[in-house]
Amino acid sequence: MGADIGRRLCEVRKRRGMTQRELATESGVSVSLIRKLEQGERATVRLETARRLAVTLGVPTTSLLEAPVDDVTPSADGTWTAVREALRAPSSGAVQEAPTVGGVRDALAAAEPLFAGDRLRQLSVVLPSLIRDADSVADLDDEGRALRTRVMQLTGWLLTQTRQFDAADEALGRALDGAPDTSRAAVTVSTRCWLLLRTGRIDEAGRLAERWASEIEPRMSRASKGELSAWGWLLLRASAAAVRDNRPDDADDAMRLAHSAAVAMGCEAAPGGDFLQAFGPLTVVLKRAENAMVTDRPDLVLSMAAKVRPSEMRPTSNNRNRHLLDVANAQVAMRRYGEAVDVLEDIRHAAPEWLANQRYAQDVLRRIVTHRRTLTPEMRALADAVGLPL
Template structure:
């Protein structure tokens, strides 16, 4: 978020006739943070904090926040500019004179399919190496006909998802725009829009995310009695994105309505739909339950999060396709807000063991663990190791 959040916060607070101390008391946000934001000493704050302030001031969250800026690559796990070659591959023209042989549609398609476990397993180091040349080859086959374009659509969609995951927002926008422009299949286009909505959410553009998700959900809404799992998945995910945008923008009624429609799609599905060839389509009752818990955490109901989590069978779930890790961060946060710091650390250690490359990219995890260690006089070796894994300075 830009430094303007402090200026807007001050303007709205004064219009409401509230002092900084009164806003702090009613919102639960520290007086110190409010002062630093308004004085320009802090130019950034978490979405949940902005939502708390906006809720107290009775305005949409979008009236306070501005677009997130592209994160410095060094912030993401200290890996340097891991994604520089990938960003260049998205915008640089293809040099056919440097190729020893032309790529084939079948060959590139097989390469994309073989890379799926790397995407679903959050294996960022390997992906940063293989994707630049793969994008180049996909560009070359895109002009050969519909089959070649379909391969590039798929790869661009996956790349956009990866770059959104790792906070390379401008590059993600390029990849997803290309995927949508080339898409000829309505459901594949809807899957790309789903990721575009997620990108908008991560950038704090809540109104845009809500509008885009709602419009496309109306566009692809199936007749439930005849709908295929893929159709239900596309519709359900768009509804979940609309709900996520609404709850963050202080529209709880709208968030609950769209979540209820998403649950209708999940009930019609009858089970968790998780096709092997497209982990991004994973959807069903468990996915909706995870997002219901996420909404509960956004509105600061840790007890409800833990209650809902106890009913969700997360054991054996694939981390990315079922949003398991994101849900477990909500569980860790709920334990932290309940002052059960030992359980918080235990949950974070479990995520670190399952997804060591994913966790350092999560600002949410850093915020949670930073608050835990701030309340400890001494740290155990395990906690120091976890701090290194998450990227929290000691």
């Protein structure tokens, strides 16, 4: 990003006739951060912070951001090194026994619950071999190609989850190249939109989601659940991009269409048993709450959360856990720190490996800690779980 964000921020602020302190007061962003950005001492900023500044200045977030934001550094502990190497060099040379299509099929079936259950440590061990074996059988027949495509799709999703963004982009590109049809390709595109959102490329994410949603829009009277899910998720990505770009009307329009897809689904469902395609009325409610948190409506987040029954959400569902982070953040905004800690504890017990990869969780817990003179044992355990420096 370099100093460009600071230059753009300074230019827009001056055109609005605002001082740094006035911008800080109205946006809730510290004047010291604004000063560091404008002076080039700080070259990155969280997407949420950029949006606060953009809303206060009355411009799209993308007018300040034209490159990736914070949270794009690969894991420094080497957890995903072998996976990244397998993507770069799928063939490991001569092997005593070549993999078979049936063997890869069985290995993938055994691995899919690990993806769905956020079993990240186990995946870091088994995934490199699965990638190489899937690549080896891809040229044998159509099933082999389909297996490699699915492995790449899941790998791209996982690496996006764990902030290995360059490797995720490579895996998703391979998955898209091998997709057997447009509907299933759209599932990969949805993940790529998520990747773009996580790296601050919100304009690109929005345009990609909108284009694909337009291309695959189904005829509602006879659409399959797979088609409705793919379309609905692309609309949710388009809405997420629009709300982060300070375009609330566009965000609402996309969300209304996603709701119509959910109504047509009739219930929460995962077409073909694929957890990546899980979609329905509940998913739309969770994403409406996410948009409300982005627009600083913690009261609305908690109101919507109160209508969601815990029994409707799988304990290790990523959508469920992401929603609970929004709930915890809303509780902090309402100064209900004890309730926020309880929510974070819920996530820690249900999905500890997932929580460890969420910078959002760090941000929420940091806000709690700053309001405490001493930390409870639960708070200390949470700080360790999310890697919060103390």
